[in-house]
Amino acid sequence: xxxxxxxxxxxxxxxxINHSIFDCKWIPCSAxxxxxxxxxxxxxxLEVYEITSGEIKKIxxxxxxxxxKCGTFGxxxxxxxxxxxxxxxxxxxxxxxxKSCQMYITKxxxxxxxxxxxxxxxxxxCGAPEIVTGxxxxxxxxxxxxxxxKPVANMxxxxxxxxxxxxxxSFGNSFNDAERIVVAGYDNGDLKMFDLRTMSLRWECNLxxxxxSTEFDRKDIPMNxxxxxxxxxxxxxxxxxxxxxxxxFAQVLNNDAKSGTIWVARHVPQNRDLFISCAGNGQVxxxxxxxxxxxxxxxxxxxxxxxxxxxxxxxRMVVSSQPINAWEWNRDHLGLAVATAYDQCVRVLVTxxxxxx
Amino acid sequence: MDKVFEIQNQARNNVKELQTYMTDLxxxxxxxxxxxxxxxxxxxxDLPPVRSKIKKEKPVVPKKKPxxxxxxxxxxxxxxxxxxxxxxxxxxxxxGPTSLDGKKSQQAKLEKLKEEAQYEKERGNTFVKQEKxxxxxxxxxxxxxxxxxxxxxxxxxxxxxxxxxSLHQAESDCTEALRLDPTYVKALQRxxxxxxxxxxxxxxxxxxxxxxxxxxxxxxxRKQLEAIKTRxxxxxxxxxxxxxxxxxxxxxxxxxxxxxxxxxxxPSEPAVAGQLMADDWRSGVGENIMVIRPxxxxxxxxxxxxxxxxxxxxxxxxxxxxxxxxTRLKIVDIEDNMSQGDxxxxxxxxxxxxxxxxxxxxxxxxVASPESVKLVSEVMVTEKVKNFVAPxxxxxxxxxxxxxxxxxxAMAEYxxxxxxxxxxxxxxNALESSVVxxxxxxxxxxxxxxxxxxxxxxxxxxxxxxxxxxxMFLSHTDKQMLSTLLxxxxxxxxxxxxxxxxxxxxxxx
Numbered sequence: 001x002x003x004x005x006x007x008x009x010x011x012x013x014x015x016x017i018n019h020s021i022f023d024c025k026w027i028p029c030s031a032x033x034x035x036x037x038x039x040x041x042x043x044x045x046l047e048v049y050e051i052t053s054g055e056i057k058k059i060x061x062x063x064x065x066x067x068x069k070c071g072t073f074g075x076x077x078x079x080x081x082x083x084x085x086x087x088x089x090x091x092x093x094x095x096x097x098x099k100s101c102q103m104y105i106t107k108x109x110x111x112x113x114x115x116x117x118x119x120x121x122x123x124x125x126c127g128a129p130e131i132v133t134g135x136x137x138x139x140x141x142x143x144x145x146x147x148x149x150k151p152v153a154n155m156x157x158x159x160x161x162x163x164x165x166x167x168x169x170s171f172g173n174s175f176n177d178a179e180r181i182v183v184a185g186y187d188n189g190d191l192k193m194f195d196l197r198t199m200s201l202r203w204e205c206n207l208x209x210x211x212x213s214t215e216f217d218r219k220d221i222p223m224n225x226x227x228x229x230x231x232x233x234x235x236x237x238x239x240x241x242x243x244x245x246x247x248x249f250a251q252v253l254n255n256d257a258k259s260g261t262i263w264v265a266r267h268v269p270q271n272r273d274l275f276i277s278c279a280g281n282g283q284v285x286x287x288x289x290x291x292x293x294x295x296x297x298x299x300x301x302x303x304x305x306x307x308x309x310x311x312x313x314x315x316r317m318v319v320s321s322q323p324i325n326a327w328e329w330n331r332d333h334l335g336l337a338v339a340t341a342y343d344q345c346v347r348v349l350v351t352x353x354x355x356x357x
Numbered sequence: 358m359d360k361v362f363e364i365q366n367q368a369r370n371n372v373k374e375l376q377t378y379m380t381d382l383x384x385x386x387x388x389x390x391x392x393x394x395x396x397x398x399x400x401x402x403d404l405p406p407v408r409s410k411i412k413k414e415k416p417v418v419p420k421k422k423p424x425x426x427x428x429x430x431x432x433x434x435x436x437x438x439x440x441x442x443x444x445x446x447x448x449x450x451x452x453g454p455t456s457l458d459g460k461k462s463q464q465a466k467l468e469k470l471k472e473e474a475q476y477e478k479e480r481g482n483t484f485v486k487q488e489k490x491x492x493x494x495x496x497x498x499x500x501x502x503x504x505x506x507x508x509x510x511x512x513x514x515x516x517x518x519x520x521x522x523s524l525h526q527a528e529s530d531c532t533e534a535l536r537l538d539p540t541y542v543k544a545l546q547r548x549x550x551x552x553x554x555x556x557x558x559x560x561x562x563x564x565x566x567x568x569x570x571x572x573x574x575x576x577x578x579r580k581q582l583e584a585i586k587t588r589x590x591x592x593x594x595x596x597x598x599x600x601x602x603x604x605x606x607x608x609x610x611x612x613x614x615x616x617x618x619x620x621x622x623x624p625s626e627p628a629v630a631g632q633l634m635a636d637d638w639r640s641g642v643g644e645n646i647m648v649i650r651p652x653x654x655x656x657x658x659x660x661x662x663x664x665x666x667x668x669x670x671x672x673x674x675x676x677x678x679x680x681x682x683x684t685r686l687k688i689v690d691i692e693d694n695m696s697q698g699d700x701x702x703x704x705x706x707x708x709x710x711x712x713x714x715x716x717x718x719x720x721x722x723x724v725a726s727p728e729s730v731k732l733v734s735e736v737m738v739t740e741k742v743k744n745f746v747a748p749x750x751x752x753x754x755x756x757x758x759x760x761x762x763x764x765x766x767a768m769a770e771y772x773x774x775x776x777x778x779x780x781x782x783x784x785x786n787a788l789e790s791s792v793v794x795x796x797x798x799x800x801x802x803x804x805x806x807x808x809x810x811x812x813x814x815x816x817x818x819x820x821x822x823x824x825x826x827x828x829m830f831l832s833h834t835d836k837q838m839l840s841t842l843l844x845x846x847x848x849x850x851x852x853x854x855x856x857x858x859x860x861x862x863x864x865x866x
Contacts, residue, residue, distance in 0.1 A: 031389040144407040152408040177405040
């Protein structure tokens with residue numbers, strides 16, 4: 001009864017691809033998306049699909065010697081729509097998909113780029129177009145497509161410290177031209193927040209399990225909420241509005257060991273308090289973050305600390321037999337999403353009644 | 358039953374919802390395709406600069422070729438090496454592209470500099486209008502520092518120098534302005550004026566012809582050129598001797614206001630040639646005037662001998678004359694002998710010590726007639742004292758006193774002007790022991806002048822604050838003189854024993 005009244009996550013199109021796929025991204029201002037993966041022979045592919053009345057049609061395929069791992073359009077304008085990709089060998093490439101050619105290529109990472117995020121391409125007054133990449137070589141590098149060859153910022157462990165595999169990176173807090181924050185999650189459960197304006201580590205904590213994905217609810221506002229998902233079915237939601245000098249940020253932890261690794265969590269672009277989490281057992285869950293009455297309280301010393309809210313699960317649905325490794329909501333159409341899973345299927349999913357919440 | 362119905366209803370609603378969603382989706386697909394088709398053409402965005410230090414090198418700044426190093430042995434290359442420019446380049450590197458966006462910011466910087474220079478120029482111009490040449494020059498200096506390639510700033514500074522009679526600087530500034538803008542008429546005119554006054558008539562006339570070429574109807578220039586032509590024609594080689602004239606507005610044609618020797622008419626001395634007459638007139642022969650000559654030499658040719666300080670006394674015009682002539686003439690004669698040559702072939706090297714002309718002869722001339730100098734000064738001093746008024750403070754006193762040093766009559770007379778009772782208030786703490794000694798000697802040697810008041814003076818001096826300290830410095834002779842003075846007082850002034858004893862005590866006799 002209750003479940004019937006809530007949003008429904010429905011697989012609209014399911015398309016089997018006969019190779020591994022790792023990421024999928026909507027091409028801005030279009031009904032197309034690009035699927036990033038690797039062929040069994042170890043080469044990488046970029047495939048462009050278009051949805052037409054319930055069908056998806058491959059309209060382009062690019063093959064490269066190295067397997068691609070991740071991609072983003074975040075640093076590109078809606079007109080140019082250039083895809084930045086990271087591959088298994090640590091190469092960062094920026095593609096013009098129309099012409100099927102690279103606009104930018106650099107190999108500064110020595111190992112696989114696990115995660116990539118872009119910012120500044122399609123929003124005004126929110127800083128320079130930049131790409132952040134996190135790699136197994138332990139470094140997080142920030143790139144500007146206008147600067148060839150060298151990163152504009154490089155976060156790496158100090159000499160002597162062991163290099164951890166960086167699994168997740170994301171931008172946030174980019175509400176003006178100066179401010180910008182990068183959050184990076186590592187395989188040992190470290191979560192680090194780098195301030196790109198001051199070029200310093202702003203905050204860090206350990207989530208005990210390897211961090212698979214991180215995302216701010218919005219990139220272009222003063223940072224509000226941050227979701228970090230980990231192995232063993234856990235994810236943390238931080239209220240990053242209020243930072244306590246000693247306690248850091250308030251957080252809510254959701255633990256569902258049965259579902260396995262939470263591979264990814266993505267906020268609904270049209271409603272920042274809703275997000276979906278994709279688990280290792282092929283289940284997706286739609287969550288709503290409910291704010292507490294007061295988001296922070298000031299203690300008797302005048303130091304404010306955040307107050308965690310509550311998480312409410314709106315819906316869950318098993319959509320795949322294998323882990324879902326990528327999910328992206330469409331920016332232009334509420335409830336429309338594309339997801340890739342290790343069952344070599346790309347799915348277009350629709351979620352109804354999102355606007356009722 | 359109801360529940361089942363409700364669930365069915367809900368399910369039906371969900372399906373309906375999904376169907377509408379799907380139609381929506383289809384519409385959206387179509388719309389997106391249309392939208393995408395419309396998407397083309399350039400998309401310009403004002404993006405913030407690239408992050409990090411590296412961005413400083415990246416922007417438009419053209420890649421510099423690695424400069425070839427000059428080998429230590431390559432002397433010819435080092436000769437050509439422009440150190441100033443190299444330094445400037447290095448400086449510019451520091452300030453230049455730091456401001457993020459290469460070309461754009463450099464342009465902006467230049468723009469800003471120009472603006473600032475313009476502002477300085479405006480300020481300079483207002484100072485020019487107020488005829489404050491020095492301030493104006495400093496303004497233009499700043500403007501030139503900011504923007505080095507604007508002819509106007511140089512030309513304006515040239516004008517200021519011209520007004521200040523710094524003719525060489527004026528000329529070089531105008532030259533610089535003309536280098537930047539060869540058709541700058543004002544600069545040409547100013548240079549012409551400067552050159553004319555420097556005596557290089559040919560160059561001046563050349564400049565003026567240039568002006569007339571550019572502006573054929575420039576009446577001022579034409580007039581000036583004519584004036585120069587006449588000067589060149591009439592005087593020929595003598596043209597160079599034109600003395601420095603008073604500054605004239607650059608727009609007016611400069612007709613030399615200084616009277617040339619020829620024009621001087623001295624009918625009373627018909628025997629002497631015109632030239633000589635002029636020289637006599639110049640050096641003040643036959644008149645009771647001391648002629649002060651301007652320095653005509655460039656600084657590096659002037660005498661290296663240290664300047665002698667000679668006290669300048671104020672002499673009231675009317676009263677000085679009577680006693681003067683004899684001594685006066687004497688000096689002038691000496692001077693005349695020396696300077697005769699000068700005035701004939703001018704700016705030659707003999708002017709040296711005349712350069713800084715003072716009231717009395719100086720240096721070597723003094724050697725020639727020491728007695729005359731002394732005579733002058735003594736005469737002047739005595740007569741001066743007559744004009745003296747009693748000092749009201751120690752500074753006034755000391756300035757006069759020092760000047761009279763050694764002339765006991767004068768000192769006595771001057772001291773006589775001072776009221777004994779006012780001594781403490783005049784000197785306060787500033788009385789010097791040497792003065793006390795002098796005064797004692799004066800009182801002693803010119804006893805007659807002070808008859809009847811010696812005791813009062815001594816008492817007055819003794820009542821100066823901290824006199825006891827001064828008393829310690831009195832020499833033996835001073836004390837002897839004091840003793841005789843006090844003896845005198847006792848006898849002739851009927852001073853009581855007490856007063857004498859008190860004074861003796863104070864002077865530590």
